[in-house]
Amino acid sequence: MAFLDSIRGMFGPVRVARNEYAVSAPPTTYSVHPLTERQSKxxxxxxxxxxxxxxxxxxxxxxxLFNEPRSISYQIATANGEMAAFTFVLLNPDGAAHLTTIGVAPEHRRRGLAAKLLSHLDEVLRVKGVSTIVLELRVSNLPAKRLYTDSGYSLINRLKNYYSDGEDCFLMVKSLV
Ligand SMILES: CC(C)(COP(=O)(O)OP(=O)(O)OC[C@H]1O[C@@H](n2cnc3c(N)ncnc32)[C@H](O)[C@@H]1OP(=O)(O)O)[C@@H](O)C(=O)NCCC(=O)NCCS
Structure with missing residues (x-):
């Protein structure tokens, strides 16, 4: 997602890593917890x-993000406390929420963790009176597009040259009402 690009740009280039091919993690149980600054690293x-x-x-x-009062974040931990997934949302002044990022460790993917985080966010945001969640994603990110579609998001726009490398983004929205 390109949100916070301007802030990122203020702190120099971001490390680019090579692709990672993960072996699936052994079966475990998962639980959702608030993410705190102690887990920054x-x-x-x-x-x-x-x-x-x-x-x-x-x-x-x-x-x-950890010091921004409008920010809400959660993680999913494994039974032995390892972080397997995370997400951040920013509450906009207009009452909508912006999903800024979500990620799942490669070895824990396709186990429903991202879907679980999204559904947890829905519940938390509904309680806070938020009516809409918006997000952007790269048009090439087909796994994420399917995740969001499956989780009730609708594609409402395609923004040209949205990312710094020129890629377009899809704008997706979910109503919580
Ligand atoms: C996208 C991402 C968050 C999905 O996490 P995940 O925990 O593996 O997703 P889930 O297991 O909850 O998948 C839920 C649904 O999303 C879709 N989906 C998820 N990953 C998919 C993939 N690789 N290919 C196709 N569909 C996929 C499927 O419909 C899936 O349901 P199914 O497994 O019953 O078919 C994860 O691949 C990731 O961290 N990617 C890198 C970071 C990223 O791109 N984040 C999103 C930025 S916009």
């Missing part, structure tokens, strides 16, 4: 593994 590391094309957030972006 762990979430930074996981986000670098999830976003390997240079669009991962820097430690400064996470520091900003």
């Amino acid at each position: 762990e979430v930074l590391k996981l986000n670098q593994r999830c976003f390997r094309n240079g669009e991962n957030y820097t430690k400064h972006t996470f520091a900003y």
Whole structure:
């Protein structure tokens, strides 16, 4: 997602990692917890593994998000406390929420963790009176597009040259009402 691009740009280039091919993790149980600044290092590391094309957030972006009162974040932990997934949402002044990022460790993918985080966010945001969630994603990110469609998001627009490398984005929206 390109949101917070301007903040990212203030802190220099982001490390670009090579693709990672993960062996699936052994079966475990998962639980959702609020993400706190104490987990900054762990979430930074996981986000670098999830976003390997240079669009991962820097430690400064996470520091900003953890200290921004409009920000809400959750993680999914395994039975032994390892972080397997994370997400951040920003509450907009207009009452809508902006899903800024979501990532699942490669070895824990296709186990419903992202869908679980999205549904957890729906519940939390409904309680806060939020009526709409918006997000952007790269048009090439077909796994994420399917995840969001399956989770009730609708594609409402395609924004040209949205990302710094010129790729377009899809704008998707979900109504919580
Ligand atoms: C996209 C991402 C968050 C999905 O996480 P996940 O935990 O594996 O997703 P889930 O298991 O909850 O999948 C839910 C549904 O999404 C769709 N989906 C998820 N990954 C998919 C894939 N690789 N290919 C096709 N569909 C996929 C499927 O419909 C899936 O349901 P199914 O498994 O019953 O078919 C994860 O692949 C990821 O972290 N990618 C890198 C970071 C990223 O692109 N984040 C989104 C930025 S916009």
